[in-house]
Amino acid sequence: MDREQLLRELNYKAVKSSGPGGQHVNKTASKVELHFDVGESSGISEEEKTRILKKLETRLTKENILILQSDESRSQHKNKEYVSQRFFNILEDSLKKPKIRKKTRPSKASKMKRLKKKKINSEKKANRKDPLK
Known part of the structure; x- marks a missing residue:
């Protein structure tokens, strides 16, 4: 994964942010959208x-484009940094190889411990019964 190449391939778009905020929100585009075409990337x-x-199939469009948004800050530059950082975090998480599960058996001591607990529990329940029946 070539971070510099990926940064060059990212497309940013400034959009007007939604929600309350008065006059400032109505005239500035502080929300940042990041578009990344996974299929056309030469950085990976x-x-x-x-x-x-495979990992991000639910987050991708039909054209295999990843779209992320950030409107956490009033500053467009900070939102650009936030969305870029989130992009790299998502990419690194999706590239992690899952650990292979090793089959193990319960030890003899753990089997005995389980059976002992079962015996104690059954005796406890047997003692609750009416002794006359």
């Missing part, structure tokens, strides 16, 4: 592309 390898497409 083919293997990484397939992993990203």
Whole structure:
């Protein structure tokens, strides 16, 4: 993954932010949208592309474009930084290889402990019964 190449491929778009805020909100575009085309990227390898497409399939459009937004700050520059940081975090999380599960068996001591607990529990319940019946 080449971060510099990916930064060059990102498309930013400034949009008017929604919600309350008075006159300032109505005339400034402080919300930032990030568009990233996963299929056309040359900053990631083919293997990484397939992993990203699989992991992020619910977040991608039909054209395999990842769209992220940020309107946390009133500053367009800060929102651009926030959305870029979030983009790289999402990308790194999607590229992590899952750990392979190793099959293990319960130890003899843990089996005995479980059976002992079961025995104690059954005796406890047996003692609750009416002794005359």
